[in-house]
Amino acid sequence: MRLVLLGPPGAGKGTQAGVLCNTYSLMHMSTGDLLREAVKNNSPVGVQAKSYMDKGELVPDEIVTRMITEKLKKQDVSDGFILDGFPRTKNQAQILEAALNDLNLPLDMVVYFDTNEETILKRLTGRRICRDCGKIFHITNIPPKKDGICDACEGELYQRDDDKEETIKNRIKVYNKQTSDLIDYYGQKKILNKVSGDLDVDELFEVLKNTFEKSGLK
Ligand code: AMP
Numbered sequence: 038m039r040l041v042l043l044g045p046p047g048a049g050k051g052t053q054a055g056v057l058c059n060t061y062s063l064m065h066m067s068t069g070d071l072l073r074e075a076v077k078n079n080s081p082v083g084v085q086a087k088s089y090m091d092k093g094e095l096v097p098d099e100i101v102t103r104m105i106t107e108k109l110k111k112q113d114v115s116d117g118f119i120l121d122g123f124p125r126t127k128n129q130a131q132i133l134e135a136a137l138n139d140l141n142l143p144l145d146m147v148v149y150f151d152t153n154e155e156t157i158l159k160r161l162t163g164r165r166i167c168r169d170c171g172k173i174f175h176i177t178n179i180p181p182k183k184d185g186i187c188d189a190c191e192g193e194l195y196q197r198d199d200d201k202e203e204t205i206k207n208r209i210k211v212y213n214k215q216t217s218d219l220i221d222y223y224g225q226k227k228i229l230n231k232v233s234g235d236l237d238v239d240e241l242f243e244v245l246k247n248t249f250e251k252s253g254l255k
Contacts, residue, residue: 038065038254039142041120041133044150045212045217046205047157048234049241052173054121056242064118066108068101068125070171073197078207080171089166093199093213095125102132109136125216130223141203145254148245152234153208161205165194179238210252 038061042050051067072090075083082104086096105123111167137143163176165185169192174181182186185194199208215218223229230252232244249255 038249039114039137039145040046040118041124041147041223042122042146042150043158043216043223043229044234045152045216046208047160048150048152049160050121052179052238053241053245054119055171055173056238057245058119060242060246062116064112064114064116065121066105066123067121068096068104068123069121071104071108072096072101090199091204093204093211093241095211098126098128098132099156101125101240102129105133106136107141114140114142124219125212127218127222128236130219144228145241146252147229148220148248149220149223149229149231150234151231156235157209158202158205161200162202164200167192168195170191192203 040057040063042054044050051069055066057063072083072086076087076090077083082100086100089096101123105120120133124133134143145148160175160178163178165174165176165181166172167174167187167190170187170190172187172189173179174187174194181194186192187194199205220229230248232241232248234241236244
């Protein structure tokens with residue numbers, strides 16, 4: 038199946054993407070992860086992207102669309118994929134559509150994770166990520182067994198620089214201004230499915246599984 042996960046930061050897209058990719062053997066493509074990797078490696082893309090990411094602004098479309106279209110061309114995505122955090126603008130959505138049409142692999146579904154600002158703030162300020170394997174934890178909702186240590190690989194857990202309250206507030210503003218229009222865009226294409234991002238990880242996974250079954254997606 039070929040999915041886009043759409044929704045504000047902190048709606049649970051990354052966590053569900055991890056679970057869904059394992060369950061359905063899909064390729065996970067997160068522009069946020071790719072950009073953080075580029076920043077860590079100090080690559081030309083990373084150097085360009087960092088100042089936008091630190092402020093919670095969107096990285097220019099040319100950079101992210103190039104990253105995704107190159108990945109789509111290079112990797113075999115015919116068994117299915119999840120795009121998480123991409124597209125974030127109508128221009129990105131149109132470029133994605135053209136690239137997928139060229140590959141004859143159109144999107145099956147866009148899942149919109151609906152949630153509110155209070156939940157987002159609680160989720161993101163408490164979010165912790167494994168430096169080694171990228172697994173996502175939360176200090177109260179999904180606590181690791183040992184403080185600060187990843188359950189899966191014993192890597193160190195860290196807090197993202199942009200998961201600080203002021204930056205989170207700007208990321209929400211940016212989402213409302215630049216990304217939320219995609220709800221209508223995909224709604225008109227009749228591939229949008231709305232789910233509640235307020236559910237816990239297991240509940241939301243069950244909802245998603247049922248949604249896919251009903252739509253005949255495997
Ligand atoms: P995320 O991990 O999806 O929350 O993304 C972290 C940051 O990376 C965002 O706040 C943006 O600065 C940047 N970013 C990720 N995906 C995109 C995208 N599709 N378009 C523009 N900027 C992006």
